[in-house]
Amino acid sequence: AQKITQTQPGMFVQEKEAVTLDCTYDTSDPSYGLFWYKQPSSGEMIFLIYQGSYDQQNATEGRYSLNFQKARKSANLVISASQLGDSAMYFCAMREGRSSGSARQLTFGSGTQLTVLP
Amino acid sequence: GAVVSQHPSRVICKSGTSVKIECRSLDFQATTMFWYRQFPKQSLMLMATSNEGSKATYEQGVEKDKFLINHASLTLSTLTVTSAHPEDSSFYICSARDETLRTGMYFGAGTRLSVL
Numbered sequence: 001a002q003k004i005t006q007t008q009p010g011m012f013v014q015e016k017e018a019v020t021l022d023c024t025y026d027t028s029d030p031s032y033g034l035f036w037y038k039q040p041s042s043g044e045m046i047f048l049i050y051q052g053s054y055d056q057q058n059a060t061e062g063r064y065s066l067n068f069q070k071a072r073k074s075a076n077l078v079i080s081a082s083q084l085g086d087s088a089m090y091f092c093a094m095r096e097g098r099s100s101g102s103a104r105q106l107t108f109g110s111g112t113q114l115t116v117l118p
Numbered sequence: 119g120a121v122v123s124q125h126p127s128r129v130i131c132k133s134g135t136s137v138k139i140e141c142r143s144l145d146f147q148a149t150t151m152f153w154y155r156q157f158p159k160q161s162l163m164l165m166a167t168s169n170e171g172s173k174a175t176y177e178q179g180v181e182k183d184k185f186l187i188n189h190a191s192l193t194l195s196t197l198t199v200t201s202a203h204p205e206d207s208s209f210y211i212c213s214a215r216d217e218t219l220r221t222g223m224y225f226g227a228g229t230r231l232s233v234l
Binding site: 033035037042043044045047050052089091095104105106107108109110111113 | 150152156159160161162164167209211213215220221223224225227228230
């Protein structure tokens with residue numbers, strides 16, 4: 001079963017508008033962390049935002065916020081006031097807790113290609 | 119600035135040759151590094167976990183003799199693609215964990231390998 005699901009292969013948004021990128025996850029581990037990364041065409045992975053499973057409040061970083069709904073196992077990324085430079089691939093990822101093994105690597109979703117229109 | 123350095127960023131080689139990719143953590147020690155492979159417009163697929171001072175742990179389906187991993191120090195892991203073939207052409211990207219930070223998972227800029 002997919003651990004991280006991103007159901008939107010592509011999204012379009014008008015410049016200056018807000019956009020929500022969906023992410024759902026599956027884990028039985030009570031301790032986990034959720035990450036969002038941006039990957040422009042250059043290939044580098046740029047860390048955007050992190051949400052821990054025990055965090056009481058939704059994470060925010062500048063124009064990025066994470067709509068964390070634990071019961072639904074969703075961690076959607078909201079980008080406010082979109083800019084042309086936001087056009088990129090966006091990946092949701094999860095790192096499970098110690099009960100899942102010692103390495104604690106990230107598992108990635110399939111990604112969403114966001115295009116910001118002028 | 120970058121906290122994980124990956125080199126080279128791009129390599130073109132002939133079929134049958136071996137290619138070494140380096141991944142260095144710059145500001146922290148990383149007992150664990152990860153190597154991913156990414157095909158165009160697809161997600162990152164974990165190939166192996168590199169453990170300092172011990173053998174790497176490979177994911178199912180990844181040939182350990184094909185993709186040699188060496189994690190000789192706390193700041194350096196290398197991936198060697200041995201006897202490369204055109205089907206090995208891909209984007210390889212490493213990441214390193216800074217265990218002092220909750221969100222400390224940093225990525226290199228990636229290596230684009232093209233095997234002719």
